[in-house]
Amino acid sequence: MGRFTEATAPSWVLTAADNIAKALDVARKDILDLAVTPPKPEMGDLAVPMFQYAKARKVAPPVIAKEIAPKAGGAGYAISAEGPYVNLRADRAALLEDVIGRVREAKDRFGHAAPDPEKTAAIDYSSPNIAKPLALHHLRSTMIGNAIARILRANGFTVYGINYVGDWGTQFGYMIAVHEHDAPEKFEKLTLDDFVKTYVSQRKLAETDPSVEEKARNAFLRLEQGDASARRVWEKARSASLAKFKQVYDMLGVEFQDDMYIGESFFSPMLDGVIQEAKQKGVAKEDQGAIIVDLSAHGIDTPALLQKSDGATLYATRDIASAKFRHDKLGGDRREWQCLYVVDQGQSLHFKQVFKVMELLGYPWADRLKHVPFGVMLVWSDEDQGWIKGKTRAGNVVLLEDVLNEATKRVVKIIDARNPELADKEATARAIGVGAVVFNDLKNKRTNDIKFKFEDALSLEGETGPYIHNALVRTKSILRKAARPVPSTYDVKLLSHAREGEIAVLLAGFKEAVARAGLEYDPSLICRFLLDLAGAFHAFHHDCLVLDDANKALSDARLVLVDCVRLVLENGMMLVGLQPIEAM
C-alpha cells in the first residue's frame, strides 16, 4: 500500500507516478501502491522500489532503477536512482506554491472533501446512563465518537450524532419509589447528584431489606404501564441528568442536537413488534422459556437473547429496533450510508450478534452496521503498583468533570507563573487543560487500551495537546506582531530553507491524513499529523526569523507560510476537538 491514493495524491506525485509507470509500461496505480516514504529525508519525499520489476525482467533492481530514473523525469520534482529505489523529491518551490495556493483558497475547508449527498452516517457515541454521573471512562466513547463525526463530515458525509442514553430500566424504580411524593418545591430542584445519591443509598438498603427491591420493581412496572406519576419522576431524572451531561459536553466542546438524544426508552414501545417479527420470520425461537436467536450455524456460539424467561426484553432487542430506526430515519436511503457504534471492545460479541440477527431478518443493509471498538481505560494504582480498570465500583468513580477541572486548575497555575497578564485566562486554561486530557485520549490508536496517569494526561510537554496549542499560539503571535495583513503576493523562491520544505511536505499530506482517518475511523491519525506539523513549525520557528525589517520580501513570504500553518493546525484541531486559542 502506498502513501497516496489517486484521489488524495498531490499533483507532483501523480505526474511522477505517471511518468514512472510509462517508463515501466505499467499502470499509474501500481506505482502509487508501491511508493513508500524513504527512511531519511535526505533521500527524498517518496521512493518506488524496483524489486518486483527487476524480478520480472530478471535483472538486478539497481540496474532497473538506473534505467528508469532518467526516463521518468518531469516538472515539479527531481528523480534519482539510489540502489534498488527510484527516489523522488518534490521541487520545494513548486510544492510550496501549489500547497500554499490550495490552503489559501480552501481556508477552513482545506483538507476536506466536497460534500456528497450519497454519503450519510449515523454515529452512536457517548451514550451514558441516566441517573449516573459521567465518569472518566465515558471520555473515550465521547471524544472518539465526536472526532469521527467531525472527520466524516470533513470527508463529505452528512452525519447524525446519536446519544443513545440509557434511560430505561429497573434503576428508575428506585427513583420513583423515593421521589414520587417529594414536595413540589423539593422535586423541582432535584439534580443529577440527588438521583445518584438515591441510587447508591437504595442499593445499599436493598442489601438488607428485600422490600426496597420489591417497591422498586413495582414502581418500574408502573412506569412501563404508563402511570403518570411514575413517568413524572422518570422525566425529571432524565432532564436533570441531561442538563448535567450538557454542562460537561460543553466543557469538552461536544454537542448533540436536541432531537438526537434518542435513548432506550424511545424504543420500548417497539419491542413486542421486534419479537413478533423475529418469530414470524423463523429467526427466533423459544428456549428454556426465553426467546433466542440461535447463531451457531453462523459461527457464533452464543445465541442472541431477545426476551428473558420472565418476559422482559433485553438490550439486543432494543438495538434491533434502534438499528431499524436509524436506517429508516437517518440517511439509510443513501448509497453510502453507514451506521457506526462507537462502543468499547468488550461489546464486540453483542454487536456481532445483533448485526447477524439483522441479516437473518433479511435487512440488506445489515452490512452497513459497524462496531467501532476502542480499548478500555486503565488507571494507574499506586496500591497495586499496576494498571487497573477504573470501574464504577462504589466510591471508586473518577468523575470526568473533576478531571477536567483539575487539568484546568493546573494550567491556571502555570499561566499565573509565566504569563500573569494574559487576557481570558480562565477560558484559555480550560481550552489547554481539557485539550491535554482529550489529546491524551485520542493520540494513540483507537483499539489500544489507554493507560491513564494524571502526570501524563496533564503533562504540558512533549507529545501533548499543549504542544499543539503552543505551536498555534506562536503562529498567531507572529501574525499579530507583524502588524499588517498577511501579504497577498509573495516570492515563493525565497522559501528555500529546509524547515520550510518540511512544512510544505506536511501541509500537502493533510488531505491524505483526513481521508485515512475517515476510512479507518481513527482520530489518532489526525493527532499524529498535528504533532508532526506542530513539530516542524517549532523547528522552523527556532531556525527561521519571520519578522525582519531588513528583509521585507523574505518576511512577506514567511508570513504567508506561517498563516498557512496556522490555518491547517486549526483545521486539524477542530477535527479532534481541540479548541483553538489566541495566546497562552
Add this chain to the structure above:
RNA sequence: GGGCCCGUAGCUCAGCUGGAUAGAGCGUCGGACUACGAAUCCGAAGGUCGCAGGUUCGACUCCUGCCGGGCCCGCCA
C-alpha cells in the same frame, strides 16, 4: 475450554496494511533565551521488535505453534 484485542528502548507509544541503517515523547545525561513565546529547540545514552518455526529476493509487518497480559463467552447493559 472457545472467540476478539495486545506484546517494539526503563516507561508510554509510532512504524504508512512486505522494502533502504526500526522512529518519537517521557525519564536520564549534556547543550541553546542580546531575534517573532524555552509549554520550545539541538545532541548523547538506551532495542536479539515476547519465543520458535514457515512463506519471500526481502518479515516489526503475512501464516502456524507456543509463552505472557487484557476483554468477552443465555436470561446485566
